[in-house]
Amino acid sequence: MTKKADLPDPAEHQPFPLDTVMATLAATMPHYAQPLIDQMGGEGATPFRILVATILSLRTKDTLTAVVAPRLFAVADTPAALLNLSEAQVTELIFPVGFYRNKARSLREISRILLEQYDGKVPNELDQLLALPGVGRKTANLVLTAGFGLPGICVDIHVHRICNRWGYVRTRNPDATEMVLRAQLPDTYWLSINRLLVTLGQHICLPIAPKCSLCPIAAACDRVGVTRSR
Structure with a gap:
């Protein structure tokens, strides 16, 4: 004792x-192998790509997101291009990430808001990011750091x-x-x-x-x- x-x-x-x-x-x-979103940020990915890839990565392994995100970006890598796709098309492109149906809906709604309120650009303010559908604090902060290089x-x-x-x-x-x-x-x-x-x-x-x-x-x-x- x-x-x-x-x-x-x-x-x-x-x-x-x-x-x-x-x-x-x-x-x-x-x-060691680096997290996917940080790799993208280091390679100069646009804030929109960072935002979309971060949403896709939620409840999904980086190895899968690394396959699905480029597949989506090959078809649509701007809010306007993504909004031109139907929800069914986005769903098919991002399958089988976790909650792919909900994410497809959120990504189209986010694209609509960016076009209507921000001239198609991703905002670089935390509160504005948090107001987007499907965006929580983890996603918003990662967009700020990896997408914009902001604190x-x-x-x-x-x-x-x-x-x-x-x-x-x-x-x-x-x-x-x-x-x-x-x-x-x-x-x-x-x-x-x-x-x-x-x-x-x-x-x-x-x-x-x-x-x-x-x-x-x-x-x-x-x-x-x-x-x-x-």
Whole structure:
């Protein structure tokens, strides 16, 4: 039995070494396959393509989105071209991404709004993006960061899980994590945190049995909620 005197003193708990962790991830994560939307942003994809691909990627693996998005863009890569397609045509083009029927409907409605209200251009304001059908905070922030290079904190399930696993935040859902990060994450990391943590989450910091033995920042992680690792 562990003696009370042997327990760590809470006062000795060191602050999370964020700068060191982010520098290490910035140096190591480029060796892994990058998230699709970040790849597109790095290749100069238009904000409309970023917006559409992000919507397609919801509840869908990047490997599938990487096949479906180019198939759609080969036929329609502007709001006007997409709106010229029927809902049935869009549905067929984006099958079998998750919720493809709902997404087809949303994409046509988004195209209509962009043409009527924004001269066919994707807005670069968070509130305007959130007002578009099917666009939540994750999508809106990713469009800002990957599509426009503007400050935003895109929190998906990877970012939410890893920040809590580190012990850097204590939140119950991605939206709450975003609000905490907006308050305490230095703005120098806003553009990169999603790309780095999604890469880490896809390859090493898995939801179940993370590969802690391979993690370059394992020494800094509190492993909150981790019961089994590799």
